Amino acid sequence: MIKxxxxxxxKKSFKKIVSYSPKDISLEKPSNSNFGDYSSNIAxxxxxxxxxxxxxxxxxxxxxxxxxxxGNNPFELATNLVxxxxxxxxxxSKIEVVKPGFINFWIxxxxxxxxxxxxxxxxxxxYPKYHFGKNKKIMVEFxxxxxxxxxxxxxxxxxxxxxxxxxxxxAVGNKVIRGNYQxxxxxxxxKCLYGIRNSQFDINKLNxxxxxIEFIGKMYSVGTKAYEDDxxxxxxxxxxxxxxxxxxxxxxxxxxxxxQWSLDYFNENYKRFYSHFDRLYFESEIHQRGLEISKEILxxxxxxxxxxxxxxxxxxxxxxxxxxxNSLGFPTYEGxxxxxxxxxxxxxxxxDKIIHTVTPEQTSFFKVTFKIEExxxxxxxxxxxxxxxxxxxxxxxxxxxxxxxxxxxxNWLIDExxxxxxxxxxxxEQTTEILAVASVKYSFLxxxxxxxxxxxxxxxxxxxxxxxxxxxxxxxxxxxxxxxASNYLTRTYDIDKLNFNLDELGVxxxxxxxxxxxxxxxxxxxxxxxxxxxxxxxxxYNYFYQKNKILESEEKTKLFRLMLTQATGKVIxxxxxxxxIKTVEKM
RNA sequence: GAGCCCAUAGUUCAACGGAUAGAAUAAAAACCUUCUAAGUUUUAGAUGACAGUUCGAUUCUGUCUGGGCUCACCA
Numbered sequence: 001m002i003k004x005x006x007x008x009x010x011k012k013s014f015k016k017i018v019s020y021s022p023k024d025i026s027l028e029k030p031s032n033s034n035f036g037d038y039s040s041n042i043a044x045x046x047x048x049x050x051x052x053x054x055x056x057x058x059x060x061x062x063x064x065x066x067x068x069x070x071g072n073n074p075f076e077l078a079t080n081l082v083x084x085x086x087x088x089x090x091x092x093s094k095i096e097v098v099k100p101g102f103i104n105f106w107i108x109x110x111x112x113x114x115x116x117x118x119x120x121x122x123x124x125x126x127y128p129k130y131h132f133g134k135n136k137k138i139m140v141e142f143x144x145x146x147x148x149x150x151x152x153x154x155x156x157x158x159x160x161x162x163x164x165x166x167x168x169x170x171a172v173g174n175k176v177i178r179g180n181y182q183x184x185x186x187x188x189x190x191k192c193l194y195g196i197r198n199s200q201f202d203i204n205k206l207n208x209x210x211x212x213i214e215f216i217g218k219m220y221s222v223g224t225k226a227y228e229d230d231x232x233x234x235x236x237x238x239x240x241x242x243x244x245x246x247x248x249x250x251x252x253x254x255x256x257x258x259x260q261w262s263l264d265y266f267n268e269n270y271k272r273f274y275s276h277f278d279r280l281y282f283e284s285e286i287h288q289r290g291l292e293i294s295k296e297i298l299x300x301x302x303x304x305x306x307x308x309x310x311x312x313x314x315x316x317x318x319x320x321x322x323x324x325x326n327s328l329g330f331p332t333y334e335g336x337x338x339x340x341x342x343x344x345x346x347x348x349x350x351x352d353k354i355i356h357t358v359t360p361e362q363t364s365f366f367k368v369t370f371k372i373e374e375x376x377x378x379x380x381x382x383x384x385x386x387x388x389x390x391x392x393x394x395x396x397x398x399x400x401x402x403x404x405x406x407x408x409x410x411n412w413l414i415d416e417x418x419x420x421x422x423x424x425x426x427x428x429e430q431t432t433e434i435l436a437v438a439s440v441k442y443s444f445l446x447x448x449x450x451x452x453x454x455x456x457x458x459x460x461x462x463x464x465x466x467x468x469x470x471x472x473x474x475x476x477x478x479x480x481x482x483x484x485a486s487n488y489l490t491r492t493y494d495i496d497k498l499n500f501n502l503d504e505l506g507v508x509x510x511x512x513x514x515x516x517x518x519x520x521x522x523x524x525x526x527x528x529x530x531x532x533x534x535x536x537x538x539x540x541y542n543y544f545y546q547k548n549k550i551l552e553s554e555e556k557t558k559l560f561r562l563m564l565t566q567a568t569g570k571v572i573x574x575x576x577x578x579x580x581i582k583t584v585e586k587m
Numbered sequence: 588g589a590g591c592c593c594a595u596a597g598u599u600c601a602a603c604g605g606a607u608a609g610a611a612u613a614a615a616a617a618c619c620u621u622c623u624a625a626g627u628u629u630u631a632g633a634u635g636a637c638a639g640u641u642c643g644a645u646u647c648u649g650u651c652u653g654g655g656c657u658c659a660c661c662a
Contacts, residue, residue, distance in 0.1 A: 028603070041605065044642065074642070100642055102606070146662070183662055283662085309660050319658095320590085326660035333662050361656050363591065389592090392655095425625060435625095446611095447600065450592080452655080459599065464625060465611040466600085473625050481622050520603080532601065535610080546618095546627045565622095587625075 001128065002091055003027055003516070006038060006105055013084040014046070017069040022046055027105075029513060036096065036104035037509060043078035043101040047071075074101030109500055112508050113560075116567045119511070125574055128519040129173040133352030133384075139177040139344060140166045142357035143275070146183035147262035148192040148216050151269045153393045153455065154359075156410040160441040161390050161449055162357045163275045163580040164527035171578060172522040177348050181281040181340060182266075184259050190241035191223030192216055193254055194233065197240075198226070203257070209268070212261045245287065245330055269410060273437060274580055279347060281340060289339035290331040293376075294324045297338075302375050310335075317371055320364045337369045338376070345380060353384055355525070360389040360450075388525055390449040396456045408455070414440060417461050424463065431584050435469055438581045442468035445579050446531040466535050468581055471572055474538040476587050478569030481550055485562055498560055503544040510537045511567050518578065527579055534575040541568045 007025045014021040022042060030039045050070050071077045078097045085095065093108035119125070132138055142162025145155050166176045183189075196203065196219045206212045226233035243251040263280075270276055294310050297303050303310050308327035312334070314320050324335040331339075344354055356366065366387040373381035395406070417436040421427070427435070443461050447453060453460065463469045500508065514533070521529040541564075550561040573583050 026603075028605085030606075031602070031609075032606070035606065039605085044605090048642080098606075100606090187661055307659075311659060314658095318590090321659060323660040328660080330660090332660065336662095359656095360592065362662095364657050365662095391592090394655095421625095451600070452593080454599075456599090459612080462599095462611075467611085467625090469625055473623080477623055477626080484622060524603085528601085532610085539610090542626060543628090545622080549622070551622050587623085 002107060002111070003038065005091065006040075006087065009085050009087045010040060010042060010081065010103075012086070013081045016084045017080050018050075029516070030104070033506070033509065035098070035102065036094070037107040037512075038105040040103045040105075041101070043081060043097075043103060044074040047074040047077050047101065050077075075099055077101065078103050107509075107512070109505070109508070112512050113563075115512050116508065116563060120563065120566055120570065125171070125515065125518075127172050127515045130169075130519055130522045131172075131174060131352065135350045135352045136173060137175040137177070137349065137351050138169060138353040138355065139179045139348065139351055140169070140355045140357065141179040141181055141344070142166075143180045143266075143270070143277070144182055144358070145262075145266055145269075146186075146188060147259050147266075148184075148189050148220055149262075150213070150217050150407050151266060151410050152407045153410055153413055155269075156273065156413070156440065157393050157444045157453070158357055158390060159270070159273055159275050160444045160580060161388075161527065163273070164445060164530075164578060165355065165357070165388070165525055167578045167580060168518060168522050168525075168527065168530070171518055174352075177279065177351075178275070178277045179279050179281060179344060179354075180277040182283070184262075184282045185244050185284045185287060187227075187237065187241055188220065188224075189244060189255070189259075190237045191227055192220040193223075193240055193244070193251065193258070194226065194237045195219030195222035196254065196258070198222070198233075203254075209261065209265055212258075213265050216258055216261065242328075242330075272411070272414070273441070274582065281343065283336055286339040286343060287331050287336050289342070290336040291325060291329075293338045293342065294331060294335045297372070297376060302372060312368055312372060314368055314371070319368050319371060322365065322368050334365065334369055337365075338372065341369070341373050341381065341385070345384075351384065353386055355386045355388050357388045357390055359392060363387065363389065388449065391452045393444070393453045393455050396454050413457070413461075416457060417463075420461075421463055421469075425587075427587055431587055434582050434584055435463070435472065435587070438468035438472060438576070439463050441579065441581055442471070442531060445527045446535070448526065448528050468576075471534050471538050471576060472583050473587065474541060475569050475572045475576075475583050476585065477545065478541070478565045478572070479585055481565050482562065482569065485551055485558075488559065488562055498556055500560075501548070503540075503547055504561070504564060506540045507537070507544050507564050507568060510540055511564070511571055514571050514575070521578075530575050530578055534572055534579075537568065537571060537575075541565075 007027055010025050011021040022045070025040060025042045027038045027040050030036060047070065069080050071080055075097065078101045082095055082097055082103060087095070090108060091111050092105050094106035096104045098104060140162055142165075143155060143159045145151050162178075166178055170176050196216070199219065199222070201215075203212075203215070206215055223237060227237050240251060244255055294303060298305065298310050303312050303324055309323050310325035311321055311323050314322065322334050323332050324338075325331050341354075345351060358366070366385070370381070370385050373385070395408070414436050417439055418432050421432050421435050421439070439461050444453065446466060517529055517533045521527060544564070548561065550558065550565060553561065576583055
């Protein structure tokens with residue numbers, strides 16, 4: 001990597017002039033292209049370090065330093081560094097020192113072109129690697145809808161985020177396992193089943209999946225309301241809850257059947273959003289073990305008894321107190337989590353990390369369970385769990401709540417966006433479907449995971465501007481140009497000494513940045529970095545396209561511009577893939 | 588009461604402690620017999636308040652204001 005070359009060069013240069021070299025040298029890509037392809041602030045950072053040493057008269061800190069070459073200010077230090085800097089001039093074409101001490105590097109056009117040419121020759125993209133540990137294996141846990149409830153737009157944001165994070169982490173060289181933890185026992189299920197039993201409705205009359213899902217959704221609302229308003233109903237629901245936990249044969253058939261409806265329905269959703277899972281975990285399969293573990297660690301003193309429940313007293317760790325087994329003897333979400341972790345860490349061999357894609361109000365919960373797992377087995381669990389907090393999709397008109405029945409179902413939203421697209425543009429059903437899913441996913445992913453989305457159907461799901469259709473349109477535009485020049489595509493790009501204009505260079509430089517952007521996205525678990533990058537690239541390409549003829553230009557120029565076009569298309573397609581978004585070839 | 592998160596153009600969002608704070612949208616205008624106008628160009632607009640650290644603060648620290656969330660038997 002050229003970046004490493006520059007850093008190495010800077011280190012050597014430091015060693016030469018001050019007989020010392022900094023451990024970390026950061027090389028950033030400036031937001032303004034006037035400042036080159038890479039920029040380093042190391043002269044300013046190190047000058048401060050040296051200066052502090054001087055003032056505090058602690059010469060022992062950095063022995064043997066040549067103070068003369070440091071100069072009187074960061075700018076002089078930078079200048080001295082650059083004087084000694086030896087870099088391959090076929091890679092780096094220009095180095096500049098700018099006040100107050102930035103060192104800016106320009107990559108040579110030839111090198112940029114040869115990179116893009118390589119990119120087009122290869123099938124797969126070559127990303128810099130990023131791992132969490134030596135196993136190079138991690139699990140991303142996401143989606144987790146609860147059975148007997150709707151798959152709503154919050155889940156859609158979750159699955160979009162999770163799927164994208166998986167693909168990004170795979171790209172940078174990890175084996176990634178997709179996990180999905182679903183609540184299929186507990187009070188919410190009991191409420192739903194209570195509603196069904198109480199309604200006296202013959203569930204065999206429900207003909208298809210959609211009717212069944214609507215039905216259990218309604219019954220959940222009924223049960224929830226009854227639980228709050230009617231003391232008898234509440235007692236009955238608690239009883240049903242107990243029956244579910246104890247697998248009472250009286251409730252099992254209804255539980256099993258309705259649960260399966262949900263799972264079938266979820267599967268349809270996963271498919272529609274291009275996701276799948278290596279392992280579905282259920283609360284029903286782990287709650288027993290959760291109870292056992294809680295009791296085991298109660299004996300070890302990690303948990304304690306309090307008011308009939310088994311709790312964790314988090315005070316001594318600066319954490320909250322949370323209940324693991326309630327006074328009725330059932331494991332809570334916390335208790336179950338311990339069993340889940342045990343299972344997840346043994347099902348797929350050694351994992352470096354488990355990333356939990358869950359909303360932020362669970363922060364306290366995860367802090368506590370991570371801590372307890374660490375207390376149970378430090379080697380096995382410590383620093384191996386991460387809570388990737390993604391924010392809510394809130395309705396502008398008010399809050400979403402299953403109880404009030406104002407939940408926006410994911411499928412409903414996609415269908416609405418499909419209507420919107422087909423009203424505005426002419427395209428076939430298949431294209432509309434892809435564009436609608438793309439629009440919605442992109443609308444979520446272009447935001448940071450920590451941004452609360454204030455949802456409004458007309459404003460939030462953009463089909464123009466910074467949107468998926470814009471990116472896909474740009475891709476299609478590239479393909480269209482290439483198609484008209486198909487006889488050129490097999491020719492190799494032997495670009496020698498062309499004078500590139502600024503429009504071309506803008507696109508060329510951006511294409512070169514792609515692999516590093518993906519690495520950044522992996523590092524920060526931030527798909528939105530890729531989304532923003534793609535938008536930038538598409539904008540630059542469209543600008544170039546508008547101002548420059550491709551097909552009707554002089555032979556060498558034409559070859560080069562076709563190459564840019566091909567590379568742009570390739571990067572957009574790959575970038576969208578990493579976001580979990582499909583492209584179309586024509587629209 | 589304790590703790591966590593958030594505050595940037597009218598609105599919705601960007602910006603590893605970096606250089607001139609970027610977009611989209613809403614508004615006005617221009618560009619289609621010309622490689623897909625789902626496109627492009629031009630014009631206007633913002634870091635809640637006060638301190639501190641720093642060569643440099645939207646970013647870090649403190650106080651305040653205003654939102655959201657969590658803190659024992661839901662998941």
